[in-house]
Amino acid sequence: MSDLICKGTTTCEGCGMELLARSIVEVLGKNTIVLTPPSCSAILTGFGDQTCWRIPAFQSNLENIAAYCSGISTALEYQKREDVYVVALAGDGGTVDIGLQALSGAVERGHRFIYICYDNEAYMNTGIQRSGSTPIGAWTTTTPGGKEESKKNIVEMLMAQGIPYIATASVGYIDDFKRKLDKAKDVNGPTYIHVLSPCPPGWRYEARETIKLGRLAVDTKLYPLFEAIDGDIRITKKVSKVKDIGEYLKLQGRFRNITKEQIKSLEVDAAKYYDKLVEMEVE
């Protein structure tokens, strides 16, 4: 067990992000500088004079975590410290919305850093507001009737920029995530992993279901797991027997008022995207 994060953290019970954070330090080890933006991951970086990390950690602003990664990575380059990893652990709001231009710029400049977005599909830390990553039909405090738009596909955006390593993962399949991070850490350039991270209070489900939901999202094709090395796509978890999307939705209070049409559109888009990935996959 890795003790690079303290035992008692004040994330909610059943938090997917906490498991992810612990898995990250397990793979990267102590020669790591971690950055968090304002978000639930900032709970780990500190309050007052206390921190949960036993490695150097830096608290950025919500707009610019990737810019800070760039600076730290460049300083390490000057010091010839290739043995130190720079890793960002940012929420979906701070990634697909507010931090997007900093991330895009850092990827374009080609700095060596690992960017991990834990996607809990809304601005949770400030009380469940919709983000670009919230799926269609989901209740949030700013979409009381359910979100009408579809989820933004940040992975495709970054792939269009030619990022050398990118992957999707889910806390439901944590070994798959660890394997991907293990690959990302050795890339001499920007890398990105987008991790679905179920959130009990935000998604309105019982804390015990976090892992089950993380798996169902993948097994229903809603959230395909793949990686792309220099643009070459490989699906890392083939879905042969698709599970019913209804099974995933009904566990979550946030989908209580989702319409039949919205479920249909989720289903159709998921199947279409999965087929597209299969088509693009390299043998």
Added chain:
Amino acid sequence: MLNAQKQLMKGLLFMKDKVGIFATDVSDTKTGTWRLAKPIVNENCKVCGICSKYCPGLLIEMEDIAAIDYEYCKGCGICEVVCPFKAILMVEEAE
């Protein structure tokens, strides 16, 4: 060193007096007090380690059977759900 680098170092040295080290203490919140239900390990445990891999706090060690750190366990119940052998059952905490 490049001139720009020298300037940067100068800037950083200047900052040293202005910016303190912030969080120096490692946090230690006894989150076991949050718990409403307690995971109890029974004799079905095969010490496979799956619960330990998925506990968000990584609070389960593999000993003779799974050993849970109740000082910090928040009682989320994930271990009960992921265990393939029904070896962990959540029991309501007494008053």
